[in-house]
Structure formats: structure tokens, C-alpha cells
Amino acid sequence: MDYAELPLPPELDGFVAAVWTMSAGGDGWIEHEAAPDGCIELIRRHSGRSVWREAQPPLFVTGLAQTTAKLAFSGDARFTAIKLWPWAWHALGGALCPGFADGWRAIAATDPLAALLPESGDPLPALVRAFASISLPPIAAVRTAATVEEITRATGLPHRSLQRLFARDFGMPPRSYLRLLRFRDALIEVQSSPEPLADAAAATGYADQAHMARDFRTLAGLPPREARARAKGPFV
CATH class of the missing domain: 1.10.10.60 (Homeodomain-like)
Structure with a gap:
């Protein structure tokens, strides 16, 4: 697995905990567990397949968890994700966290949240614009x-x-x-x-x-x- 976090600009402090990229980098299916960390994750899968209890779409959001999530990725899976603090997720219009705790929801391509994770390119400028007028x-x-x-x-x-x-x-x-x-x-x-x-x-x-x-x-x-x-x- 090739996992990395992007340096965050100061404008995102208190709103975004991390922006990460990950490539599964293997053959066949790869299993991992993700530990809970108090964040909401908006995730785009650029290629491959992923499963958490059931097959996931290319764009989805994971809720607050209190246990590990058992995940499976195809070896060609590649992701970009934004870890949002819950209040930041709510400020962007996201659903209240209890509604999808320890689970995930699909995000439609037409949802404004989808613009925060483009299919290619740097997601940071869009994030900075999204929070520019929001106070902590x-x-x-x-x-x-x-x-x-x-x-x-x-x-x-x-x-x-x-x-x-x-x-x-x-x-x-x-x-x-x-x-x-x-x-x-x-x-x-x-x-x-x-x-x-x-x-x-x-x-x-x-x-x-x-x-x-x-x-x-x-x-x-x-x-x-x-x-x-x-x-x-x-x-x-």
C-alpha cells in the first residue's frame, strides 16, 4: 500500500484533518482495517474496486466509527480522500453524523460535495474556497x-x-x-x-x-x- 498525506494550508486548520492519497498496489484483493479517528471521510476512488460490507461507488462518505472498518480493495484501486471534522462536514451541508455512523453513504456526481474531490487534479484549492467564508x-x-x-x-x-x-x-x-x-x-x-x-x-x-x-x-x-x-x- 502506498499511503501519503498532502501538506495542508493554514486556511484549512480546524476544518480538515487530512487529505490523503492511497494506491492499493497489489495483485488480486487486498484486505485492510481502518481505525476510527473522529473524522468524516469524503472519498473518491479513481480506479479499481472497494468493499466495506458491500461494493462501494466511486464517490462516498464514511461516518464516525467507534470500531475498525474491515475493508477490501482490488489491487488496482486508487483513492483520494478528505478527512473532515464533523462540524466542517455539517457546515458544508452534510447529513448529521448519527445517520450513517459506522457506515458509508454514496455521494452523487451532481452533489456539490463532489466538486471537493475532482476526478483529477489538486483538491486543496476547492477546499480552501469552500471554507473561506465559514467561521470555526x-x-x-x-x-x-x-x-x-x-x-x-x-x-x-x-x-x-x-x-x-x-x-x-x-x-x-x-x-x-x-x-x-x-x-x-x-x-x-x-x-x-x-x-x-x-x-x-x-x-x-x-x-x-x-x-x-x-x-x-x-x-x-x-x-x-x-x-x-x-x-x-x-x-x-
Whole structure:
């Protein structure tokens, strides 16, 4: 698998978590699992075939997941994808996340969202234009929050109002979403840094290495050391 992430311009900070490309690069069918990371993914398949429970169309969006997604690609499959924070997806007119949690939906070629992922060329200019007139909502503070209390202070929302917002827009409690973000940071850290796993756990907000290992087994289906050896981006 050839996986890469494009450098993002500062205009997309807080809206787009990543723009990635991937070529399956094999013969026959290739199986992978994608770990949850708290993002909505708009994905265009340029060639080949892909399956998640059933065959997918050339353009689709995947919802918020709390478990790994078991995927299969034909060896000639090639993709470009945009990882959007949930509030950014909603700002673009996307459906509320609970409606397709742990699943995917087809995107029609005539849908305005399709223009964000052209069949060829750089998707970044269209993304910058799409968010040029959109302001980050207070809930975007969740990206840097360590606790639910920090989110309530940043948003000014009472705890019960925050719970209702997350149930409506995310389909999970704030604490569950924070767990996904902490795990996402840890998965990135163990891939990018040669430092001891205990240091990765401390750097990403875990109580200790054992705490991080439990989340890796639950959310990625493998221990951190194995993820370091074989994970490519979210693919484990």
C-alpha cells in the first residue's frame, strides 16, 4: 500500500484533518482495517474496486466509527480522500453524523460535495474556497480539549446542553469522542516517533502505557508495538 498525506494550508486548520492519497498496489484483493479517528471521510476512488460490507461507488462518505472498518480493495484501486471534522462536514451541508455512523453513504456526481474531490487534479484549492467564508464554531475546541469540562468552558454550554449537542451532531457522548481523538493522536505518534511507547502514551494524554494499549486493542484490534510496525495512516 502506498499511503501519503498532502501538506495542508493554514486556511484549512480546524476544518480538515487530512487529505490523503492511497494506491492499493497489489495483485488480486487486498484486505485492510481502518481505525476510527473522529473524522468524516469524503472519498473518491479513481480506479479499481472497494468493499466495506458491500461494493462501494466511486464517490462516498464514511461516518464516525467507534470500531475498525474491515475493508477490501482490488489491487488496482486508487483513492483520494478528505478527512473532515464533523462540524466542517455539517457546515458544508452534510447529513448529521448519527445517520450513517459506522457506515458509508454514496455521494452523487451532481452533489456539490463532489466538486471537493475532482476526478483529477489538486483538491486543496476547492477546499480552501469552500471554507473561506465559514467561521470555526465553538465546538471545534474539542480538538485540543482533554476533558469534558474543558469543552464546556470553551463553548460556554452547560453540561446537559453539550450532551444534547453531541448526541444530535456526533451520535456519541463527549467523553467517547474525546477518547477517539486521544487514540487518533496516539496512533499518529507511534507511527511518527521512535520514542518509547510509554513516552507516546504520556504525550497523548494517557494515564500510562497500559491504558494506551487497552485503547489500541479495543479501537484498532492490535497492540501499539504492532501498529508502529505496520500501520500506514489510519490503516492497520
